[in-house]
Amino acid sequence: MVVTWEALAEMTDQNTRRPEPVSVRPGGDLTSVSRSGLADQLAERLLDEIVAGVYPPDSRLPPEPVLAERAGVSRLTLREAIKDLRQRGVLRVQQGRGTFVNQPDTWAPFDSTVLNARALLESGYELAHELTELRRIVERGIAELAAVRRSDADLARMEAAVATMKEAWAAQDLDTFSSADVDFHDALLRAAGNTFALTLFHSVDGALRTVRRRTVEENAELAERAIELHTKIMSAVRRRARRAAGALMDEHLQETEDFTAQLAAASAARTGTEARGAGGR
Template structure:
């Protein structure tokens, strides 16, 4: 009751409740601290399974109160980055246990992973979903959508000719993004936009591992674009499935080679 009276009094006087503003400020600061800790984890300052320094030490380093630090740790716990073991401390979890569709965390995992498990899993996901995306794109595409695809394919060809692998991998992902836009499914767009930074990073890693697969990607993209232009749903979907099946098999070989059975 007292809080309600205080709130009404503050509203009548034109002043915002100070406690709410303080909570917003503290929350924003906690998010900043959480991001700083995540950067340290990604940089290897706190590797997987290592224990973070005690709360007073971390709070002092960050220049924040212990309450703010706890809120930052709570956020990282909710995102799966760390776990708190009563009486032992706070430990860093392996990246594969982090929140999988948190764009920041997924990109961080892509940056730290030495093998190709993530590339393979993302390719499996893409094959499951993008066949349907190609199907929808073939009946929903606009001239503007076709223009985006043509631009992406042209950039891929030019980048491959000059062996600009950064531009090639970027144009590759942009082609698939153009198809996604053409399909016009908001849930699919949300899903793929959450993995986009990680997808671009792993695509850049894999593109230099197989010249033949990269050249075939240009051919597949051209054929898929033409099928979409003709509004041939069956052809577009089948070509996409064939394209990503090859990529899936390739990333499976990379993953197996990086982690041979022992």
């Protein structure tokens, strides 16, 4: 969810008599925020601006009085927002130097808001590869449990997701295709009936949708294979063929993992080449 300063301003406390400051735009889209704006929403807005490049990784935020004045909040509220982002690994405070933005790979891995932001910010494929590794470790077991526990309603959700994938792929609607792909796996999770696994994957759901959209663009063959293997997994789940469902899921995610590993390696190589080139100039 993108939070704008304008949306925060709409939450002005009716009991607040302090006049709101005039909007200013010295470097980012900073507008007034009423004092009643919650610190967590201010933190989310700062995170939005980090993703937008207003404050890139390793950059320093403006001084506290400046940020507080631009946002129209007390310094206490600002400090609470900064503390929130520090605890989530997004910011670090260096005594005597100021507050800096951390590299995305140090951000809290299972904070859904932060992870979604990281997925939007990263240009490489390291996150996509790590998420696929996690999925392969867990989802084979999920598919096996789904084959044992699934209901007719679970099967209907899987069928709807596969049908949407086919239609979207035929229309080359990659956004809908990617979302339906994740929906299929979500249907399996629900069929498995393990609340811990469901909670774990819901914390990475937004990031999965983002990275899936990116990888679909890179490999049409893999996307078509996903439709094929999803169909086979669904058939195994329908037959309650536990071992077959697990093996097919492992095959599916192994192919995806191999591909994301290639993308991540290529991205890292490009980054290294660019860094060496910059160092030689």
